[in-house]
Amino acid sequence: MPFRTLQGLSACLSVNVLLIKVLLITALLLFSGALLAEPLAPCQFSVRVESERQNDAAGSHNDTRVSQQFYTLLDSLAAKVNCTVRPIALPAGRAIKMLEQGELDVMVGMSETAERARFSFFVGPHHSERMVVVASRRIADSVTDLKQLLALDGFISITEGAYYGPEWQQLLLDNPALQARLFAASGNQQKLAMLVSGRVMASLEDEAIVDELLKRDDLSSQYRKLFVIHDNPVYFAFSRQSVNQVLLLQLQQQWQLMQASGEVERIRQQLPTALP
Template sequence: MRWIFLCCCVLYAWPRWVLACELRVQVSDFPPYSYQKDGEWRGSRVVLSQRLAQKLNCGVRFYDVPWARALVLLQQGDLDLMFNLTPTPAREAFLWFSRPHHLERLAFATTMTDPQWQQLQDLSKLAEFPGIIALTQGSYMGQPMMELLQQSKFRQKTLEVAERRVKNELVLKDRAQGLVEDLDYLKFAITNFPEYQQLTITPLRLSQTKVSAGFSKNSVLFKQKQQLVQAIAELDAEGLWFSELP
C-alpha cells in the first residue's frame, strides 16, 4: 500500500516538475517599465514577467542588459524573453512574438529652445534639424523613420548607441541635441528627474504601434511553446497582459 501511495504522489507531482524552469528576462533602467528600487527590480514589465512565470510554474531572473546586446543574447538562446519589441522579419527569424502587451509611442524630444524645433510635427522637417540626434542601436522606429535613416545626409546627423542610459546622457550633457524615445518614459523622466526638465517633448510621433514580448526560439524555455501560448492567453483573458499607460 505504501508503494502504491508513493507512486501516486510521484505521478501527481510530475506535471509540476516538468514545468519547473527559470524565466530569464531582459531589463534595464527604463521606468516606468523596469527600474531598481531598494535593490529590487520593479515596474510594469517586471510585474508582467512575474505573472507569466507564475502561470508557467517558473522562477524568474532579471538581467540588466542593453537593448542591442539583449537581441544578440536572445538570438543565442542565452536569454528567454524581452518586452517592448516590434515584430520584424529579421527578428522573427530567431524570436517568437506573443500577442501585443502594450501600445508604444515613440516621440522626438530636444534641448533646442527655438520654437521651430520645440513644435516640430513633420518628420520630413527632421532632416533639417541643426543638431545631433541620439538613437538606440537596433531600435525599430517606424517605417518612415527607418527610410529616412537610409539617406546618408540625414544619417550623418545621428549617433547610435547600444544603451538607452548612455543615449539620454549624450543629450543631457549637450553632446547631442535631440533623441527618439518612448513617450511614457520621457513623461516619467521629466516629472521625476530634474535634469530631464531641459528636454521638450515635441508633437512629432515617429510611430505608434502595439509591441510584443519576444521569446528566443533557441532557448530551453521555448520547448514549452504551447504552455507559453496558453499562459499568455489566460493572462490576456484575465485582463492582466495588455496595458496602456495614461
C-alpha cells in the same frame, strides 16, 4: 423607442457582455486543462534589463513605472509556466544578438518585425508603444516632422537595434549620410543621458517613459516632446533557440488567461517599487 425599452436593451447588452466574458474564461480554462495536463519542469528565463544609469540628471529608465510593469507582467507570466526570471544588465544591441543565438531567453518591449521573427517568438502584446522625439527646448515646437528635424544641425540619439517605424527605416535607406548624425546608444538610459549632457539635440523614446520623466521639474523645464514618429504594440520576445513549441503554447495560453481574468489590467494599475 420608449425609454424603458432602451433601458431594458442596455441591461440586456450588459448581461450578454458579462456572459461572453465568463464563457471566454471558462473556455480558456477548459482548454488549459486539456493542453497542459502535465506541468513542465521548472525553468529559468534570462531577461535583458537596462545597464546602470550613466547620468543621474537623466533619471533611471529602470525605475519608471512603465518599465517596472513590463517585468512584473513577465514575472507573473513566467510563474504560471513553472519558471522564474533572471535579469541581466546588457546593452541593447548585444542583447538582441544573444537572443538570436539562444544565449538570452527573453526581451521585453520588442516590436515585431520580419527580421526579429526569424529568431523570436512574440507573446503579448503587453504595451502599446508610441515613439516620440524628445528635444531641448531650444528647438522650436514648430518642428513637427522628421524632415524638419533633420534640417537642423545636431546629433540624434537612438537605441542600437531599436525599431522606430517604416518612415524612419525609409529615411535611413534614402539618406545614407544620416548615419553619421546618429548616436547609437547601448540602451534607453544612455540615450537619455546623451540628451541631458547636451551631446545630442534630440532623442527617440517611448512616449510613456518620456511622460513619466518629464514630470520632474528639472527635466520639463529643459526638454519637451516634439512629435510622434511611430506607434505599434510591443511584445515579450522569446528566443527560438531556448523556448520549445510546448512551452511557447503554454506562454501564449497563460497570457490569454491573464488578460481574460483581468490580471494584466490589475498589474498595470499597480505602482511597482522594486526592480526585477
